[in-house]
Amino acid sequence: MTTTPTASKPDLRTGSGRLALLVAEREITTRLRSKSFLISTGILLLLVLGGIIFGSITAANSDDTRVAVTDSALLADVDGVEAVAVDDLAEAEALVRDGEVDAAVVADESSPVGLRVIADSNPPLGLINLLSVTPPVELLDPDAIPGGLAYLVAFGFGIVFFTAAMTFGPTIAQSVVEEKQTRVVEILLAAVPTRVLFTGKVIGTSVLAFGQIALIAAMAIIGLTVTGQDDLLVGLGAPVVWFVVFFIVGFVLLASLFAATGAMVSRLEDMGATTTPVTMLVMLPYFLVIFLNDNPLVVAIMSYVPFSAPVAMPLRLFLGTAEWWEPVLSLGILAVTTVALIALGVRIYENSLLRLGARVSWREAIAR
Amino acid sequence: MLEIRNLDKRYGTRQVLDDVSFDVHPARMTGFVGGNGAGKTTTMRIILGVLGADGGTVSLDGSVLGPEGRRRFGYMPEERGLYPKMKLQEQLVYLARLHGLSSATATANARGLIERLGLGERADEPIEKLSLGNQQRAQIAAALVHDPEVLVLDEPFSGLDPMAVETVVGVLSERAASGIPVLFSSHQLDIVERLCDDLVIIADGRIRVAGSRVALREQHSTLRYELLTSADTAWLRDQPGIDVVEFDGDYALFDATDEAAVQAVLHEATSRGAVLSFARQHPSLAQIFKEVVQ
Numbered sequence: 001m002t003t004t005p006t007a008s009k010p011d012l013r014t015g016s017g018r019l020a021l022l023v024a025e026r027e028i029t030t031r032l033r034s035k036s037f038l039i040s041t042g043i044l045l046l047l048v049l050g051g052i053i054f055g056s057i058t059a060a061n062s063d064d065t066r067v068a069v070t071d072s073a074l075l076a077d078v079d080g081v082e083a084v085a086v087d088d089l090a091e092a093e094a095l096v097r098d099g100e101v102d103a104a105v106v107a108d109e110s111s112p113v114g115l116r117v118i119a120d121s122n123p124p125l126g127l128i129n130l131l132s133v134t135p136p137v138e139l140l141d142p143d144a145i146p147g148g149l150a151y152l153v154a155f156g157f158g159i160v161f162f163t164a165a166m167t168f169g170p171t172i173a174q175s176v177v178e179e180k181q182t183r184v185v186e187i188l189l190a191a192v193p194t195r196v197l198f199t200g201k202v203i204g205t206s207v208l209a210f211g212q213i214a215l216i217a218a219m220a221i222i223g224l225t226v227t228g229q230d231d232l233l234v235g236l237g238a239p240v241v242w243f244v245v246f247f248i249v250g251f252v253l254l255a256s257l258f259a260a261t262g263a264m265v266s267r268l269e270d271m272g273a274t275t276t277p278v279t280m281l282v283m284l285p286y287f288l289v290i291f292l293n294d295n296p297l298v299v300a301i302m303s304y305v306p307f308s309a310p311v312a313m314p315l316r317l318f319l320g321t322a323e324w325w326e327p328v329l330s331l332g333i334l335a336v337t338t339v340a341l342i343a344l345g346v347r348i349y350e351n352s353l354l355r356l357g358a359r360v361s362w363r364e365a366i367a368r
Numbered sequence: 369m370l371e372i373r374n375l376d377k378r379y380g381t382r383q384v385l386d387d388v389s390f391d392v393h394p395a396r397m398t399g400f401v402g403g404n405g406a407g408k409t410t411t412m413r414i415i416l417g418v419l420g421a422d423g424g425t426v427s428l429d430g431s432v433l434g435p436e437g438r439r440r441f442g443y444m445p446e447e448r449g450l451y452p453k454m455k456l457q458e459q460l461v462y463l464a465r466l467h468g469l470s471s472a473t474a475t476a477n478a479r480g481l482i483e484r485l486g487l488g489e490r491a492d493e494p495i496e497k498l499s500l501g502n503q504q505r506a507q508i509a510a511a512l513v514h515d516p517e518v519l520v521l522d523e524p525f526s527g528l529d530p531m532a533v534e535t536v537v538g539v540l541s542e543r544a545a546s547g548i549p550v551l552f553s554s555h556q557l558d559i560v561e562r563l564c565d566d567l568v569i570i571a572d573g574r575i576r577v578a579g580s581r582v583a584l585r586e587q588h589s590t591l592r593y594e595l596l597t598s599a600d601t602a603w604l605r606d607q608p609g610i611d612v613v614e615f616d617g618d619y620a621l622f623d624a625t626d627e628a629a630v631q632a633v634l635h636e637a638t639s640r641g642a643v644l645s646f647a648r649q650h651p652s653l654a655q656i657f658k659e660v661v662q
Contacts, residue, residue, distance in 0.1 A: 022465055030454070183449025187510060190416045190443040191466040193435050354418065356447065 016196045023192070023200025024207065027175065031208055040167070041212055048219050056227035065127055068092040068104035075105060078130050096120050103127050153236070153318050154293040157243055157311045158286050160216070164209045164247070165254050165282045172205040172255050173262030173275050176349075180266050185353055194350045202255045202342075209251055239318040242327050246310035246334065253306065253338040254282060260345035263352040264360040273359060281307050289315065296321060304330050306337040369393055370415070370518055370549045375424035377410055383573055384410050388424070390568045390578040392518075392549040397540065399564030399581075400553040401657060407573040408553040409446045412522050415551075416443050428518065439467050442516030446523050448507050452496035456506055457482060459495065460513045467514035474513070481509040485535060501532050508536055512543065519543055521552040525559055537563060561653040571661045581653075588656045591624040592649040595633070599641035607633055621649065 031037050068086045069075055075083045084101050086092045092104035096118055103124040108116035117128060179185040188197055217240075224230050261274040285308025292298040293315060303312035303322065309330045316322040344366070351367065352360040370392040377385040385407050392398045402408050413419035415426050417438045426433050450459055457478050464474035482491050485505040490498055495506060504527055511521060519540070525533050541563070544550045554560050560567070567584055569577040577584060592613070595601060601620040604612050609629030614621035624630045637643050651659075 019466065022462075026462055030451075178451075182452055183445070183447040184451055185449075186413075186418055186445040186447060187443065187450070187463065188466070189418045190441065190445075191439060191463065354413075 016193065016199075019192050020196050020200040020203060023197055024204035027201055027204025028208055030175075031171070031204075041215070044163075044212070044216060045219055048216055049223055052220065052223035052227060052229070056229055065103070065124070065130075066101040067127060068095045068101040070104075070106050081127065081130060093118060105131070151293060153239075154289055154311070154315045157314050158290050160213060160243075161247060161250070161311050162282065162286045164213055164251060166279070167212075168205050168209040168251070169254050169258040169278065169282065170271070170275065171208075172201055173258040173271055174268060175201060175205070176259050176262035177265055177268050177271055180263065180353065180356065181268065183356070189353065194353060195346050198256075198259060198346050198349050201259055202252060205255050205259075206248070206252055209255075210248065213247070236318065239314040242317055243310065243314035246313060246327075246331065249331065249334050249338055250306070250310035253334070253341055254278065256338075256342045256345035257281070260348035260352075260365075263349045264362075264365055266356045266359075270359055286311065304333060306334045309334050369429060370551070371425075371427045371430075372411070372415065373425050373427070375411065375414055375426075376422045377407075377414065377419075377573075378422055385414075385421070386573045388570070388573070388575055390575055392551045393566060394549045395544060395547045396565040397544045397550045397552065397563055398566040398568060399560035400551055400568050400570070401557065401560055401653075402553070402570035403661070406570045408570060409522055411570070412443075412520050412551070412553065413445075415520055416441060418443075418445075440514075440517040442511040442514065442519045442521075444507060444511040444521040444524055448504070448527075450495045450503075450506060450510060453494050455492050455494055456487065456498070456509075457491040460506075460509055463510050464513040467516075469514050477513050477515060478509070481513055484539065485509055500527070501529055504528050504532060505535070508539065512539065517548055519548060519550040519552075521550070523554060524552050525554055525556055533559065557653045557657060567653075569657060569660050576660045577656075584656060585650050588651050588659060589648070590651075591626070591630060593622055593624065593630060593633070594645065594647050594649055595620045595622070595637060595643070596645035597637055597641050597643050601637075603636065603640065604633065607636065618644075 066082045066084055067075065068084045068091075070086060070088060070092060072083050072085055075081050084095065086095060086104070089106055092101075092106060095101045096104050097120060099120070102119070104118040105127075106116050106118065107114060113131070113133075115131065117124065117131070179188065192200075221230075257278045258275060261278055262271060264274040265271055285302055285305060288298060289302055289308055289311045299312050299316055300321070302308040303316050303326070305312075313322065313327050313330050317327060348365040351365050355364075372391070373389050375385050375388040376383075388407065388411055390398075400408055400411070410419065414421045414424075417426075417433065417435060428437055431437070454462070457475075460478035460481065461471070461474045464477055465471060469477065479491070482488055485508065487498075487502060487505055487509070490502060495503060498506060508524065511519065521540070524536060524540070528536060537559070540550060540552070544565075552564075561581070564581055566579065567577065567581045568575060595604070596619050599618065601615065601618060604610055604615070604620050604622060607629070609625040610633060611623045611625075612620055613623060622633070624633070634643070634646055637646070
């Protein structure tokens with residue numbers, strides 16, 4: 001018997017802040033010990049690294065097109081082509097068939113340019129471009145971002161936010177349901193006020209999400225720099241900073257909604273029934289931004305809608321279509337929405353947490 | 369002293385608790401008895417602040433309880449459960465820290481309780497790997513690990529094997545003896561009868577009886593006596609003021625109308641032979657319960 005009721009004098013002023021951190025700490029350590037979490041994070045990091053290395057290899061391989069020529073003078077003033085001298089047409093065709101060279105260029109009196117290109121199964125468009133005569137092109141807005149890159153950036157921001165939301169959103173909902181399903185929640189509530197428990201779980205999950213995203217971002221930046229592709233990072237600086245700020249607020253919003261809707265059911269099997277509306281709120285704006293990123297009006301609207309702002313506003317900043325005050329306003333809207341929805345989330349959580357058994361109806365969950 | 373005053377609770381139109389008041393005294397075990405749905409669990413949840421009341425107060429040593437004060441309570445809910453994948457000791461330490469203990473004190477307390485409850489070799493096993501009986505002990509440990517100043521236990525003995533019941537009875541008596549109020553509910557009236565100093569009986573959300581077990585028994589006792597002699601006891605039937613309840617040769621159970629009639633019987637019995645046993649019969653808790661609830 002080492003414990004007597006008066007032996008320890010615990011600090012009763014223990015603030016709710018410290019308690020919330022204690023809850024958050026358990027949330028984090030439990031997750032960090034789960035094999036499935038570590039494995040999925042590992043796979044994600046490998047995918048990012050693999051993508052960068054793949055990109056670097058393709059870039060390295062794409063420098064010069066190998067072309068067989070019967071007369072090296074034919075390609076004398078063409079850049080980006082490595083000429084392989086051959087004796088005759090037959091040898092050139094043989095090299096093309098073997099894949100030794102990408103194409104062959106031979107003299108042809110009947111062609112208007114005096115040349116004929118021989119390739120295996122597809123016309124070598126790059127080479128044809130190099131050999132073609134093109135009229136001069138004047139760009140009126142040479143600084144604008146090409147559509148392809150805009151799509152890539154939209155996709156990048158979108159996939160990061162979407163992945164985090166879809167990985168960690170259900171995680172927090174699941175953790176809430178587990179506490180109900182295992183009935184441990186009543187002991188917790190006897191020790192800690194409901195909103196402290198709620199706050200702790202949201203903080204814990206958010207820290208995990210930020211940590212994973214930061215790890216991926218660090219991996220990407222280091223990878224791109226090491227493989228010499230860091231020119232891709234230029235111009236992304238400010239939008240990325242804004243993205244991080246929006247991400248933090250936006251993620252807390254989603255985590256709160258997932259936690260609240262998770263509390264409405266008592267079994268993991270029923271979780272989908274109440275969390276689906278939140279999942280929709282994540283997916284719809286994501287797809288809108290991804291697929292309609294070439295429609296300035298849609299992107300402008302989405303950059304103010306709280307659920308899509310974390311993706312759409314940084315995209316507009318990258319494209320240079322947003323005034324300086326726009327992200328500030330949008331962030332304000334997002335923050336106010338987040339505070340309001342956290343309050344709603346806490347209420348749903350408080351109303352639902354001790355109702356074991358059947359799913360709690362929305363009306364009961366929201367009622368005062 | 370834990371004072372429960374005028375608790376009211378309604379679910380829709382159903383009145384679950386109606387003006388519930390009673391005291392839980394320090395250094396005493398208070399048994400909380402009632403049928404299913406009588407309001408025991410609701411009352412305990414309100415005491416712990418897990419559930420809100422529609423009216424009434426819960427106060428400890430004269431001051432109304434808030435979340436801070438309740439953190440010094442030890443609670444074992446009717447719905448058992450701990451984190452299934454968390455290790456036993458780690459889990460107890462976490463719960464103790466949630467109650468405001470420092471990491472070092474929490475660890476020391478957890479170790480002590482684990483040893484005391486005979487779970488020493490299971491300290492680093494996840495709860496889900498423990499046998500049901502051991503999970504029950506772990507649950508008791510979870511209620512005690514932060515050295516609570518008040519204990520509220522909802523059906524602490526349900527599902528325990530006789531060995532575990534003895535261990536838990538021992539631990540709870542120790543806690544009560546150290547000077548804290550202990551409130552526990554149970555269906556097992558024999559355990560309550562053996563264990564509790566005070567008794568609270570609730571039915572349909574209303575307190576029917578609250579007070580010390582001894583006084584309660586006195587109050588519900590009749591002048592019923594048991595007599596065992598070396599001779600036949602058939603003569604009892606003709607004694608004035610005596611009503612024989614049971615009779616079997618040298619044994620008889622009888623009700624008396626007053627003390628004088630009892631003394632007359634004893635006098636008569638000794639004159640007729642050796643009196644082997646002469647004792648007043650007290651009603652069992654089960655009998656009192658039945659009587660009070662009806």
